[in-house]
Amino acid sequence: MRYTSISEELEVTKFKKRVEREFEGYFEKNGFNLIEPRIFQKYDMYVRSNFRQDSSRTVKVLSGNSRIYILRPDITTNILGEIFSKWDGEPPLKVYYNSKIYLNRPDGKILENYQMGIESLGEDVFKADQEIVHMGTRLMGTLGRPVILELGSSKYLDGLFKELDLDQEEESEIRDLISKKNRYGLRIRLKELDLEGTVLDHIFELQGDMREVIQRANSHPMNSEMREAIDELESLMEGSSNRYSSGEIKFDLSMLPDLDYYDGIIFKGYCLGVPNKILSGGRYDRLTEEFGLRVPAIGFMIDLDLVTRIRMEEER
Amino acid sequence: MDNITIAIAKGRLGERGLELFKNTDMEIVREENSRKLVFKDAKGKTTYIFVKPSDVVTYVEKGVADLGIVGKDVILEENKDVYEIMDLDYGRCRFAIAGFKDRLSDKKNDVLRIASKYPQYVQSIFENRDQRIEIIKLNGSVELAPLIGLSDVIVDIVETGNTLRDNGLEILEDLDQISARLIVNKVSYRFKYDVIQKIERILGGE
Numbered sequence: 001m002r003y004t005s006i007s008e009e010l011e012v013t014k015f016k017k018r019v020e021r022e023f024e025g026y027f028e029k030n031g032f033n034l035i036e037p038r039i040f041q042k043y044d045m046y047v048r049s050n051f052r053q054d055s056s057r058t059v060k061v062l063s064g065n066s067r068i069y070i071l072r073p074d075i076t077t078n079i080l081g082e083i084f085s086k087w088d089g090e091p092p093l094k095v096y097y098n099s100k101i102y103l104n105r106p107d108g109k110i111l112e113n114y115q116m117g118i119e120s121l122g123e124d125v126f127k128a129d130q131e132i133v134h135m136g137t138r139l140m141g142t143l144g145r146p147v148i149l150e151l152g153s154s155k156y157l158d159g160l161f162k163e164l165d166l167d168q169e170e171e172s173e174i175r176d177l178i179s180k181k182n183r184y185g186l187r188i189r190l191k192e193l194d195l196e197g198t199v200l201d202h203i204f205e206l207q208g209d210m211r212e213v214i215q216r217a218n219s220h221p222m223n224s225e226m227r228e229a230i231d232e233l234e235s236l237m238e239g240s241s242n243r244y245s246s247g248e249i250k251f252d253l254s255m256l257p258d259l260d261y262y263d264g265i266i267f268k269g270y271c272l273g274v275p276n277k278i279l280s281g282g283r284y285d286r287l288t289e290e291f292g293l294r295v296p297a298i299g300f301m302i303d304l305d306l307v308t309r310i311r312m313e314e315e316r
Numbered sequence: 317m318d319n320i321t322i323a324i325a326k327g328r329l330g331e332r333g334l335e336l337f338k339n340t341d342m343e344i345v346r347e348e349n350s351r352k353l354v355f356k357d358a359k360g361k362t363t364y365i366f367v368k369p370s371d372v373v374t375y376v377e378k379g380v381a382d383l384g385i386v387g388k389d390v391i392l393e394e395n396k397d398v399y400e401i402m403d404l405d406y407g408r409c410r411f412a413i414a415g416f417k418d419r420l421s422d423k424k425n426d427v428l429r430i431a432s433k434y435p436q437y438v439q440s441i442f443e444n445r446d447q448r449i450e451i452i453k454l455n456g457s458v459e460l461a462p463l464i465g466l467s468d469v470i471v472d473i474v475e476t477g478n479t480l481r482d483n484g485l486e487i488l489e490d491l492d493q494i495s496a497r498l499i500v501n502k503v504s505y506r507f508k509y510d511v512i513q514k515i516e517r518i519l520g521g522e
Contacts, residue, residue, distance in 0.1 A: 148506050181399040181505065208509060250506060270503045275379025277503075 016308040020098060023116065023139065023302070027096040030135060032118050035095040037078040043068040049077070049290055059102045059110055071102035075115050076299065077287075083121065084291035092123040098304075117281070119299035121288070129232065129265055129283070130239045132298050136269060136279050137248060139302060144314040146272040149248060152255030153233055154262045154282070156217075159225030160199055178203060179256045206253035210237045213251040229253070232265055261287040267300070271310060278303050278310075318508045320362055320515075323381035325369035325390070329407050329496050333385035334364070336404070340518050370394060373499065382504035383515065388494040389473050393434045399505055402498035402516060411437070411491035414480050415462055415469035431461030432471040441471070441491060459483040 004012075024034070040061065047055050058070040072078045075097050087093060096118040103111045118135065120128045133151070140147040157178070161171055170193060177186040183204050190196055199220045206213050214237070217230050233251060257266045264283030271278050281300025288297050324330040337343050342362045344355045355364045367375060372386040373394040384398075387407060391400060411434075431452040432438045442449050452467050459479055461467040473494055474480065474487060498519060500512060 146507070150506055181401050181500070183401060184403040185400075250509075270506055272503075272507050273379070275377065275501055275503055 012308070012312070015312055016304070019308055019311060020116070020304065022142075023304075024096065024098065026135075026139070027118055030094075030131070032094040032096040032120075035079050035082070035097050037072055037075050037097060037099055038082065039072055040069040041072055041078060041081075043070050046070055046073075057103050059104055072099075073103050074101055075099060075117065075301075076119065076284075079119070080288065080291050080297075084288070084293060087121075089122050089293050089295045092128075093119075093121040094123070095119050095121075114304055115301055116304045117299055117301035119297065121297050122295045125232070125264070125283075125296045125298075126235055128296060128298050129236055132281065132300060133236060133265070133267065136267065136281065136300050136302075139307075140248075140269045140271070140279060143271050143278075143307065143310050145310065147248060147278075148250055148270045149267055149279075150250050150252050150255060150270065151233065151236070151265060151267045152252045153229035153265050154257045155225050155229035155232075155264060156253045157203075157256065158263070159223050159227075159229065162225065163223055164195065164198070164200075166193070174200070175256060178254050181254070203254045206251075207255075208250055208252075210249060210251050213253060217253060229264075236265065257282060259284075264298070269302075271306075274306060274310060276303070276306065278306050318361075318511050320383065320504075320508060320511050321381045322362065322364050323372045323375040323384040323386075324364055324366050325372050325384075325386045326366050327369065329369070329387055330366065330385060332406055333404060333496060336519050342515075342518065373398065376499050376501050379501045379503060382501055382508055383512065384499045385496060386499060388492065388497050389434065389437075391497060391499065392440075392492060393437045395436060395440070397502065399500045399502060400497050401500055401505075401512075402519060404496040404498060404519060407494070407496040409473050409475040409494045411471065411494060412474045412487045413469050413471050413489040413491065414459075414474070414485045414487050416484070417486045417488075428469065429467040430469055430471055431458050431467035433458060434471060438471045459485060 043058070043060060046058065058073045061069045061071060063069055079095065079097060083093065096116070098114065098116040100112050101115050105111045118132070120132055133149070137149055140149065157175070166174070174186065174189060177189060181204065187201065190198070190201055195201070202220065206217055214230060214234055222230065255266060258280060261284050262282040263286045266282035267280070268277045269279030279300055279302045281298070283298040285294060285297055288295050324333055334344070341359065342357050344357050344364055346352075346355060353366050356362065365375070365381060369386055369390045370393070372381070372384040373390060373396045375381040376384040376398050377396040385404065389411065392411075425448070427448045427450050429450045429452060430438055431454050433454060433456070435451045435453045438449070438451050452461065454461060458470045458472045460483070461470055462485060463483060469488065470485070471491070477487065480486065498516070505512060
């Protein structure tokens with residue numbers, strides 16, 4: 001077996017740096033400014049504001065006076081803390097980041113991973129949705145392979161669940177079945193709960209071609225929250241129709257957010273032949289409330305290591 | 317139509333899955349006693365690969381196979397990030413905790429020793445129970461463990477319960493239902509949606 005030599009490794013780094021500069025240039029051209037997150041965060045502050053996260057995964061550090069700090073485990077909440085301590089919601093703020101995060105791995109080693117992404121804060125919802133989705137699609141387009149952006153809205157299912165009289169356990173069971181696209185399992189559970197024939201029973205039909213999904217969704221009853229989800233997606237579709245071919249975007253109303261603070265559009269980017277998502281993001285107005293001020297907020301993260309690998313394969 | 321790769325679990329469960337493709341344009345012909353592990357259908361559009369059951373889930377998660385046919389027991393044990401879109405409605409059995417009836421299996425402060433071929437699954441079952449456990453991973457003849465004092469109870473798949481009875485064991489608690497399932501890679505699901513829908517229909521879905 002032959003290992004890569006140091007010069008080969010440096011070639012890869014050089015290539016990656018080139019892609020990084022290209023992306024950073026693209027962000028800056030669109031008015032996004034670099035933000036450098038702090039590396040150390042106070043442990044007790046983190047636990048208080050991230051009670052849902054598993055804090056055992058964070059890497060702890062002791063300072064000289066024996067206070068506990070953690071190495072930043074994610075970027076978004078880190079920079080929001082920084083921003084909201086000095087910003088009162090106006091004018092709109094557009095930032096991008098490109099920094100490492102640190103987490104304990106199950107095998108006991110420390111994972112360090114680059115995260116690159118953008119956040120748009122305080123901007124008009126419709127305008128920002130358009131801009132962010134468009135930028136995500138553009139970056140995916142540089143891969144040189146077929147790509148798909150999967151778009152949904154957490155508001156649709158959130159709204160739907162409010163119409164149903166389910167306890168927390170039942171709801172999370174159903175959400176779990178939906179997240180596995182487990183149609184038969186869902187059907188059996190719905191039958192037990194006497195929810196046959198409801199929109200939930202048709203949830204997996206609400207994915208695929210944008211126009212068809214909207215049409216099918218419109219044939220089901222909706223409350224105001226679900227309606228909002230559809231309206232936002234629809235306007236996104238109209239705004240996008242002349243920019244990229246519809247094949248690149250698929251709607252999926254059965255899509256569940258990876259992070260529970262998303263409320264609004266959510267999306268994931270896939271590339272043919274690559275088994276993991278390349279890009280993921282969504283709207284998280286609700287999260288900003290925890291920082292003392294509710295503002296419209298949306299962003300995405302892109303996996304630069306994967307992007308580099310794909311582009312190297314394509315360009316060789 | 318897109319090319320598609322299906323990972324099939326070696327053994328009875330996979331063979332039955334393959335039979336479902338008979339008389340469709342995705343059927344494959346295999347020579348008797350062939351040791352080949354990769355087969356293509358007549359048009360060369362569908363590739364079948366035959367691998368160990370626990371590897372089916374890995375192949376699908378990593379995207380080298382778009383789809384997989386494998387038992388729910390393996391899916392639960394491997395706990396990987398894949399879609400599980402169909403119950404193929406055969407190979408029905410269930411997970412159960414079994415042991416001696418008259419002996420207490422709830423040991424509270426004492427460590428309960430559990431023998432199983434499915435350590436991850438056992439871990440997940442006991443995660444939220446107030447019971448300290450030790451998992452003893454075995455690769456076969458799990459029923460033997462309580463008889464020779466290796467464990468207090470076992471967690472295994474049970475079809476008829478005959479093997480348990482023959483060894484003087486009883487079911488203490490029923491756990492998840494098992495059957496053959498169709499799993500899909502998340503990216504393939506989006507890119508090959510139409511073909512996957514077609515395969516769902518072939519396999520008896522709507």
